Amino acid sequence: MIKHVGVLGAGQMGNGIAHVCAQFGYNVVLFDIAAPQLDKALATIRQNLDHQTLKGATAEMVEETMGRIRPTQDMADLADCDICVEAVTEYQPLKFEIFKKLDAAVKEGAIIASNTSSIPITKIAAVTKRPDKVIGLHFMNPVPVMNLVEVIRGHATSDDTFATTAALVAKLEMEMAVSQDYPGFSVNRVLIPMINEAIFALDEGIAAVEDIDKGMELGTNRLMGPLTLADFIGLDTVLAISNVLYVGFKDPKYRPSPLLEQMVNAGYLGRKSGIGFYSY
Template structure:
C-alpha cells in the first residue's frame, strides 16, 4: 500500500513511522523542509528507542528507507490512503482536502486525524465524500493501540472496511463510531479535563492533589491536568469550543481558567509551562 501523511509534527511523524514499520511505502508532506527534517529526527529517535528495546524486527534504516519526505502535494497522486494530521483548524483542513480531492487518484481514500472537527464537513470539501473517513490516532502513535474510525454521513462500507484493514495491518485496534462533535474519545475525555481545571479554579485542591486522586483512585496512568498539559491547553480549549458549539449544552462550556491560561501563553509542555513547569 502507498500511504500518505500530511503534516510532519508529533502526530504525523508517529503515523508515518507506524505505517512504514508495517511495510507500507510512505510519503510525508509538510510545507517547509525544516518541518520535514524535524519530523524525520522524531521518527529516527523513536525507531532507535524501539530497536534498543528489541521491539523492532528490522533495523531503523530499513524502516526509514520506506519513507519519502516532500513539500509537494502532487506527490500524493498515486496514494491508496492519505491521512491528514495538520493544525486543528477547520478552514485549513477543508482547503487542504479540496486540493487533495483534485490530486489523489479517484479510488484513493482520504482520511483526517482530527480530534473533533466534523468529518462530514471535511468530506464534502474533498469532493469524494463516500471515500472519506476519520482516522483518529492516539498520542504517542507508536505506543497507543487505538484508532477511532469515524464515518461521515456518506462514507461507504467499502471505505470503512479498507481503512479498518489498514489500521489492523499497522498493528492498531480500529473501533468505529459516528460523526458527532468530539466523537467518543474527546466527548468523554475533554469534559473530565475541563472539570479538573474548574476544580483548580475553584480551589477544590492543588493540581498535584487532583492528579494524585485520579491516578490512585481511578487507576488513570496520568492525572487529568498532566494529560491536559501533554495534549496542549490550546488544543483542549479548541476541542471544548467544538463540543460547546456543536452540542449547544452549557456542560461543555470551557473553563474560564483554561481560556485565561491559553491567553497567557501557558499551553503546557510545549510552551514550558501549564499546570506544571517543564
C-alpha cells in the same frame, strides 16, 4: 488494497503515523510545508525507532523503516497514494482548505482520512468531490505507543472505504473503536469534559494541580492525571475540542473553563511551549 500512504503534517501526530505505517511495510510520503519540520520529524522517528531496539527491534528494521519514508514539501508527490491521512492543526477552516487541495491532488479512488479529534467528518467530506472516500482515522498520542485508532464514518462514507480503512488498522496491529459522527466522537466526548472539569476544580480552588492529578491517577488507576494529560495534548488543542463540543451540542455543560481560555491566550500551551499546568 493500500500500498502507499500519504501523511499531511509532520508534527507530533503526523510523524507518529508515518512511523507506524512505515514500520509495518507501507511506503510513506510525509508532507509538510516547512522543511525544518520535516527534518525534525525524521529525527524524531529515528530516535523513537532507536528506542525500540532496546526492546528487541533490529538495526536493520530501523533502516528499512526509515527508507520507506519520503519527505516532501510538494503536495503533488501525494498523487499516487492509496490513502492520505491529514494530521494538521485542529482548526476547522484549515482542515477544509487542506481537504479541498488534497481532493484535487490525489488520484481518483484514493481515500482521504482525517486525524481530527473532534471536527465532524461529514462537514470535512462535504468540501470534497469524493465524500464517499472520506473517513475519520483518529490515532491516539503518542502513535507508536498507543494501541487504539478511533474510526469515524461520515454520512456518505462508503462500506468499501470503511472496510479498507479497517484492514489498514488491523495491518498496523492496532485495535479499532468505531464512533458515530458527532462532535468529539466517543473518546473526546468523554475525555475532554473530564479535563475541562479538572480545570474548573483547579480554578475554583478545590484542590491543587498535583492533588487533582494524584487523586485521578491513584483513585481511578490512570497512567496520568487530567492536568498532566492536558499539558501533553496541548492546551490549545483541548480548548479547540472543548469549543467544538460546546458549539456542536449547544449545551452549557461543555463550556470551556475561563482558566483554560486564559492560559491559551497567554501562550501557556503545556509541553509544546514549556509551560502549562506544569513547567517543562
